[in-house]
Amino acid sequence: MNIRKAAAAALVAALGVTTLAACGTDDVREAAGETDQPMPKTVTLVSHDSFNASKEVLAEFTKQTGLTVKVLKSGDAGEAVNKEILTKGSPQGDVFFGVDNTLLSRALDNGIFVPYEAQGLDRIPAELQLDKEQHRVTPIDSGDICVNYDKQYFADKKLAPPQTFDDLAKPAYKDLLVTENPERSSPGLGFLLGTAAKYGDEGWQDYWKKLKANGVKTVDSWELAYNQEFSGSAGGKKAKGDRPLVVSYASSPPVEVLYAEPQPKVAPTGVSTGTCFRQTEFAGLLNGAKNPEGGKKLIDFLISKKFQDDMPLQMFVNPVTKDATLPELFTKHGVVIEKPETMAPKKIADNRDQWIQQWTSLVLK
Amino acid sequence: MVLPVVFFAVFFAWPVVSIVERGLRPDGRWELGRFGETLSRPEILDVLWFTLWQALASTALTLLVALPGAYVFARFDFPGKRVLRAVVTVPFVLPTVMVGTAFLALVGRRGLLDDWWGLRLDTGVWAILLAHVFFNYAVVVRTVGGLWSQLDPRQEEAARVLGASRWRAWRTVTLPALGPSVAAAALMVFLFTASSFGIVQILGGPAYSTLETEIYRQTADRLQLSTAAVLTMVQFVAVGAILTVHARVVRRRETALRLVPAERTARRPQGAGQWALLGGVLLSVALLILAPLGVLVERSLATSDGYGLDYYRALGQVDEGGTFLVPLTDTIVNSLQYALAATGIAVVIGGLAAAALTRRAGRLVRGFDALLMLPLGVSAVTVGFGFLITLDEPPLDLRASWILVPLAQALVGVPFVVRTMLPVLRAVDERLREAAAVLGASPWRAWREVDLPLVRRALLIAAGFAFAVSLGEFGATVFIARPDNPTLPVAVARLLGRPGELNYGQAMALSTILMVVCAVSLLLLERLRSDRTSGEF
Numbered sequence: 063m064n065i066r067k068a069a070a071a072a073l074v075a076a077l078g079v080t081t082l083a084a085c086g087t088d089d090v091r092e093a094a095g096e097t098d099q100p101m102p103k104t105v106t107l108v109s110h111d112s113f114n115a116s117k118e119v120l121a122e123f124t125k126q127t128g129l130t131v132k133v134l135k136s137g138d139a140g141e142a143v144n145k146e147i148l149t150k151g152s153p154q155g156d157v158f159f160g161v162d163n164t165l166l167s168r169a170l171d172n173g174i175f176v177p178y179e180a181q182g183l184d185r186i187p188a189e190l191q192l193d194k195e196q197h198r199v200t201p202i203d204s205g206d207i208c209v210n211y212d213k214q215y216f217a218d219k220k221l222a223p224p225q226t227f228d229d230l231a232k233p234a235y236k237d238l239l240v241t242e243n244p245e246r247s248s249p250g251l252g253f254l255l256g257t258a259a260k261y262g263d264e265g266w267q268d269y270w271k272k273l274k275a276n277g278v279k280t281v282d283s284w285e286l287a288y289n290q291e292f293s294g295s296a297g298g299k300k301a302k303g304d305r306p307l308v309v310s311y312a313s314s315p316p317v318e319v320l321y322a323e324p325q326p327k328v329a330p331t332g333v334s335t336g337t338c339f340r341q342t343e344f345a346g347l348l349n350g351a352k353n354p355e356g357g358k359k360l361i362d363f364l365i366s367k368k369f370q371d372d373m374p375l376q377m378f379v380n381p382v383t384k385d386a387t388l389p390e391l392f393t394k395h396g397v398v399i400e401k402p403e404t405m406a407p408k409k410i411a412d413n414r415d416q417w418i419q420q421w422t423s424l425v426l427k
Numbered sequence: 428m429v430l431p432v433v434f435f436a437v438f439f440a441w442p443v444v445s446i447v448e449r450g451l452r453p454d455g456r457w458e459l460g461r462f463g464e465t466l467s468r469p470e471i472l473d474v475l476w477f478t479l480w481q482a483l484a485s486t487a488l489t490l491l492v493a494l495p496g497a498y499v500f501a502r503f504d505f506p507g508k509r510v511l512r513a514v515v516t517v518p519f520v521l522p523t524v525m526v527g528t529a530f531l532a533l534v535g536r537r538g539l540l541d542d543w544w545g546l547r548l549d550t551g552v553w554a555i556l557l558a559h560v561f562f563n564y565a566v567v568v569r570t571v572g573g574l575w576s577q578l579d580p581r582q583e584e585a586a587r588v589l590g591a592s593r594w595r596a597w598r599t600v601t602l603p604a605l606g607p608s609v610a611a612a613a614l615m616v617f618l619f620t621a622s623s624f625g626i627v628q629i630l631g632g633p634a635y636s637t638l639e640t641e642i643y644r645q646t647a648d649r650l651q652l653s654t655a656a657v658l659t660m661v662q663f664v665a666v667g668a669i670l671t672v673h674a675r676v677v678r679r680r681e682t683a684l685r686l687v688p689a690e691r692t693a694r695r696p697q698g699a700g701q702w703a704l705l706g707g708v709l710l711s712v713a714l715l716i717l718a719p720l721g722v723l724v725e726r727s728l729a730t731s732d733g734y735g736l737d738y739y740r741a742l743g744q745v746d747e748g749g750t751f752l753v754p755l756t757d758t759i760v761n762s763l764q765y766a767l768a769a770t771g772i773a774v775v776i777g778g779l780a781a782a783a784l785t786r787r788a789g790r791l792v793r794g795f796d797a798l799l800m801l802p803l804g805v806s807a808v809t810v811g812f813g814f815l816i817t818l819d820e821p822p823l824d825l826r827a828s829w830i831l832v833p834l835a836q837a838l839v840g841v842p843f844v845v846r847t848m849l850p851v852l853r854a855v856d857e858r859l860r861e862a863a864a865v866l867g868a869s870p871w872r873a874w875r876e877v878d879l880p881l882v883r884r885a886l887l888i889a890a891g892f893a894f895a896v897s898l899g900e901f902g903a904t905v906f907i908a909r910p911d912n913p914t915l916p917v918a919v920a921r922l923l924g925r926p927g928e929l930n931y932g933q934a935m936a937l938s939t940i941l942m943v944v945c946a947v948s949l950l951l952l953e954r955l956r957s958d959r960t961s962g963e964f
Contacts, residue, residue: 144646
């Protein structure tokens with residue numbers, strides 16, 4: 063019997079501790095529905111690990127609305143979306159930012175968002191608004207996934223850098239390209255989708271056979287590809303990376319300049335403009351949000367000029383609103399991709415898993 | 428008994444069952460046909476096969492390297508033995524992310540060996556196997572060495588006097604006594620390597636996948652809950668089987684061996700052969716364990732302009748990029764707070780469970796014993812996702828609460844507590860308790876006056892282990908830690924995921940700090956080690 067008594071005592075103690083802990087934090091009380099304020103003071107933004115915003119800008123939102131933004135980073139882009147799908151109806155926050163066009167259909171079909179037409183939507187080009195009928199999601203930023211090249215390498219070799227998908231499969235560029243596993247990494251997936259958009263549902267596999275024969279190397283993550291294998295980045299130079307071509311972003315060269323000491327006059331890397339795939343990221347109001355009113359205000363804020371101007375140097379993406387100003391770093395060292403490859407979210411959703419599987423058996427095995 | 432059962436039901440069984448059910452009963456009907464369909468897919472069979480053979484190879488390699496080590500630690504006295512014993516245990520409680528990082532820094536591109544001799548294992552099977560040896564060396568040394576140091580050498584001497592050759596004396600006297608503990612250690616190593624996640628993820632590259640990484644991929648990347656559920660069940664059955672065998676082996680081990688205090692069996696090595704053995708073992712420890720740990724330290728000090736403490740200084744500043752909303756030094760405080768809370772929970776739950784297990788024998792209790800071990804072998808991602816979907820209703824909406832992290836860590840700590848406490852509690856003479864009861868002590872008081880003084884030491888050791896395990900726990904924490912209070916291992920993983928030299932350096936500096944904290948707490952444990960604890964770790 064003694065054990066039972068001890069257990070009871072311990073249980074009481076443990077419960078006591080938990081309750082005390084619960085009383086100490088507001089969010090738990092809110093979660094338990096014990097809010098006595100009419101309007102919660104915080105709004106929670108769930109996002110992927112790459113989300114960044116400067117403190118001043120978040121403080122500005124608090125000044126305008128009286129709400130504090132709590133950011134909850136929930137893994138990489140795919141993982142974060144999947145967690146929201148799993149917890150549908152009882153989400154971890156109010157707004158989700160960071161679902162891109164490659165995952166959009168999955169998120170919409172699973173009904174994790176509720177419609178909300180943001181204030182100021184008219185400043186965003188119509189072709190980016192991929193859910194125009196219902197406005198379950200709002201476009202926030204866009205970027206292009208493109209092959210980057212190491213300028214120094216091609217200058218030394220007196221070889222013109224490749225500019226198109228076709229070029230990458232030419233013998234002149236044998237054993238030079240490193241890409242990412244599309245299952246684990248969004249640039250890897252974007253590059254695969256770019257080839258599928260360019261060569262069609264049947265043709266992309268032949269193209270990848272050529273790439274494989276031409277010595278393409280695959281690693282698991284963008285970090286490894288860009289900072290270890292690629293010879294053009296600061297990290298790759300240190301790591302003695304020996305691949306002068308890497309699948310990265312159109313915004314990578316400006317970033318390379320930004321983090322260099324001292325900053326060079328021209329970027330050490332360039333972009334192969336004919337190898338790009340357009341990625342757009344969206345935010346949406348979560349189904350079952352505890353603070354939907356605050357969530358709506360936050361979405362309005364994400365497309366305000368203030369946030370859009372701040373975003374490029376925080377997340378290295380392009381703003382979507384027409385009135386945003388690009389920082390000088392981008393205008394000086396970045397390129398504008400005129401004709402990126404694109405693909406409808408529905409088509410991506412229908413084919414993505416199958417393509418990844420085909421790609422895996424074709425390239426990795 | 429009640430509290431541990433409730434704890435496990437709520438924080439382990441319920442989340443895991445829910446997530447499995449989500450996969451196998453999508454529309455309210457069980458779809459058991461998914462088993463056959465999933466298990467006949469060639470890529471899944473590849474995963475199972477790779478999991479099995481790498482675990483077998485890792486186990487064999489670990490035994491090969493660690494058994495001489497166990498002998499040396501058991502039988503020889505040499506200066507610095509205590510420190511070294513603590514040091515070889517450090518890898519076991521380091522987060523796998525760091526183990527992976529340390530190995531990449533050693534054998535990977537621009538690794539130390541690459542700089543010196545152009546030797547580059549890069550990623551692949553060999554790197555995985557070596558990291559597994561590094562990780563599990565301590566398991567063998569502690570399990571086998573612990574017993575070996577208490578075997579009475581006079582038994583073997585008696586056999587020699589009676590005319591047996593040295594080899595025969597060892598084979599007929601020592602080996603049968605050691606056999607079960609070697610088997611137990613091998614099973615444990617097999618369990619850890621078969622369910623290894625971080626190491627395979629980092630060192631394996633895209634081409635290698637084990638059951639654990641596949642469950643992660645199917646759940647987090649593909650949302651194929653049915654496949655993940657089938658794999659989870661496979662893992663569950665396999666782990667259950669391993670644990671059953673393990674329990675049998677351990678019970679056999681509890682047969683009466685004449686044990687003597689370890690101090691009486693260890694002596695200074697004599698003769699060239701023994702010195703050579705000692706030297707060999709020390710060399711293997713230096714290469715396999717000290718080198719990767721040393722690399723972390725070296726990298727944390729190597730700035731772009733010579734050696735210095737720049738990275739450590741940078742930890743104290745809030746980084747403007749905003750990945751962390753707090754200075755990184757706060758992560759150390761966070762980690763320690765979580766670890767304290769987790770230790771408290773694990774000691775209460777584990778202590779009660781161990782007490783319950785000593786009192787009663789029988790099938791049910793033995794089943795419960797194995798149940799407590801299950802969290803060691805069940806995928807953290809399953810538990811993490813299970814938390815997300817089950818603990819979301821008031822009064823148990825803990826998803827945004829800090830208590831979730833220590834709870835998840837305590838799950839992993841409890842088995843260690845039980846394993847450490849049980850042998851000691853079983854050794855307490857029942858008659859002492861009865862005598863106290865006869866003299867009118869309440870059961871609670873009898874426990875306090877009789878058991879507690881005898882087990883206090885074991886309790887401290889158990890707490891220390893729970894603490895160290897919690898400090899290093901990464902798998903479950905990464906799902907539930909929040910950016911405003913990340914733990915140390917989570918912060919390291921995030922830093923490593925960002926470009927730039929400063930981030931890499933800070934990750935190394937944090938790893939070094941964690942390593943030192945672990946080593947110090949283990950060293951304190953070494954001081955506490957009572958000669959009666961033939962605990963299993």
